Amino acid sequence: MGNFEFQKIRMFGRVERKPAEYTEVYGEPVKHTSDPIVTGSSVVALHFNGGVIIGMDTTSSYGKMAMYKNVNKFEVINQQTVYAASGEVSDFQELTRFLREVERRSLNAADGYTHNAHDYANLLARKQYQMRNKGDPFLVQSVIGGIVDGKPYLAVIDPFGTPLQKTAVLTGYARYLCPPIVQNYWDETADEEKARRVVEECFKVLFYRDAKAVDRIQIAIVTERGVTIDEPIKLKTKWDHEAFLTRANEKLHTQ
């Protein structure tokens, strides 16, 4: 293919690549967004003994600015499947449109067969892989949670299109901050209450440490009976530590 000379021009987070030898039909260079603009933050999703619990905050960030504060991040594809994603929000919405279209075709067929969470997870993986191969990936980590054959099902798909079926899914900053909480306080036999507390604890820690996190979260639960998305809740976090109040550290510095 020859040598490519890439000129990178950074404009408001968007990188324009101008390959020297490649010319498109209309003489314009190929431009793909390489950084996400409006993002959703971490997803924390766990199995419990009756189904799957997924938690997300209700904020969409514009860089570091918490621009949209009351966003419903869950898409109910059918009564046994929920889709959530961290990363670029417009890509999440595009994939939602895609999944809904697939579900609608099932409804139109009207033959009693519907896709389940496993089918959707793999379909998403194929779709994200396809776009990644074009050099224009969906900049999302997708999470599909649902019930398959009566058992809880949870899968995460990374921007490369790799599907991973897991019992505990953490995306975004939760990947770094939350594993110890999940490992120590949760296992697959947990009941809904225990799993819910672990999810809340994860988001508390994220609010303390992740600059883009917000303390308002929403939880979705998928069981055999269907999908319930709870009203958003505000996390109880502690900011009146003695050290903050007496400003002990500051005293040391000023001495």
Add this chain to the structure above:
Amino acid sequence: MIKGVYDVDCGTWSPQGKLIQVEYAMEAVKQGSICLGLKSQEYAVLCSLKRAPSELSSYMDKTFKVDDHMGLSMAGLTADARSLCKYMRNECLNYKYNYEVAHPVERLIFKIAEKSQKKTQSVSTRPYGVGLLVIGVDQTGTHLFETCPSGNFYEYNAYSIGARSQAARTYLENHFQKFSKASLERLILHGLKALKGAVQEETDFNTRSVEIAFVGLKENFTTLKEDQVDSYLKKLAD
């Protein structure tokens, strides 16, 4: 059987409200050698009688595997059957690639029916001249479907198409209530008995001309080998 001026193409209705070209296509199915299918709750079985174009040739296969969970037998134009089978195999592969799950049987039959129907609404192409008996398993259990050149499809507990299939159908109608809980061996023997009923004196009914295939909830689509067919034919003779 020439129906006059209304049988030239699929774009012409006859005064009796029929598409005569489509009926001619279904006649091609009736002229093909017999194949039949039957199913239980756990297995679905196909039995076919193969024809040899001449003494020197081998018998033409009628049974094709579509995917691990699905296969078909045909009556009519073998070339048309191969073309449809290739389409079905491709669809099954794509579905498996996208969803990591076997293609639901009825959905695929619906696609075939759509394909067949298009050909009945065109002046420039002819309908498919083959009827398929498709057996498969999916989430909803075992299935046996028949597809027609007309674009219709039907689901059956047991059915037979091709030459002298009425004799086989009579046997199946009399016995189909026993199929639901039958073992695989019993099911195959029922199929062979039904097949035998449709065979004329001078037709070959031996290991080379009989084809048996089955698929089960836990077993992939398999066409029986000659020695297995032989043992079943021996059991039939007893």
